[in-house]
Amino acid sequence: MKLLVSAAAIISVLSLPALAGEFNGPYLGLGVGYTDADGPGARDGDNTSFGGHVGYDYSFGSGFVLGGEVEYDRVNADLGGAGGTIDNIGRFKVKAGYDFGPMLGYGVVGAARATTSFGNDTGLVYGVGLAYPVTEQWAVSGEVLRHEFNDLGGVGSDFNVDTFNLRASFRF
Numbered sequence: 001m002k003l004l005v006s007a008a009a010i011i012s013v014l015s016l017p018a019l020a021g022e023f024n025g026p027y028l029g030l031g032v033g034y035t036d037a038d039g040p041g042a043r044d045g046d047n048t049s050f051g052g053h054v055g056y057d058y059s060f061g062s063g064f065v066l067g068g069e070v071e072y073d074r075v076n077a078d079l080g081g082a083g084g085t086i087d088n089i090g091r092f093k094v095k096a097g098y099d100f101g102p103m104l105g106y107g108v109v110g111a112a113r114a115t116t117s118f119g120n121d122t123g124l125v126y127g128v129g130l131a132y133p134v135t136e137q138w139a140v141s142g143e144v145l146r147h148e149f150n151d152l153g154g155v156g157s158d159f160n161v162d163t164f165n166l167r168a169s170f171r172f
């Protein structure tokens with residue numbers, strides 16, 4: 001029964017008409033995703049991640065959208081062996097995209113801060129995303145991000161961290 005109710009809810013949300021031009025102003029939301037960290041040797045790990053975000057988009061009216069966002073994800077990825085854990089990742093992102101009517105496609109670039117059991121580091125984050133408004137205030141989105149950390153924890157270890165996030169945002 002729970003599966004049937006969940007399927008009905010998903011189908012009803014997906015069947016709502018898309019609202020064009022709703023990518024303007026402040027928003028906040030929550031997300032859940034998957035994080036995969038690749039470090040030197042066997043210091044690799046992955047885990048489910050979750051967190052929140054807050055941002056602002058400005059639509060120039062011609063389809064071009066520019067925005068900024070702050071995001072925090074709890075990761076808790078065990079890096080195998082005596083490698084420690086990546087506890088969380090915070091991001092400051094600048095995004096630019098195009099409003100294709102029912103959907104916003106965008107790219108992001110910015111800075112990311114990883115907190116680990118063996119130290120912290122600030123690195124580069126970049127990626128792509130798609131956002132789809134389901135009502136005038138609510139939008140769902142997905143992002144694929146790449147993080148590059150050099151000398152994570154001050155021990156000379158370089159890490160690449162990939163994340164895939166599904167998000168829900170409320171626009172004011």
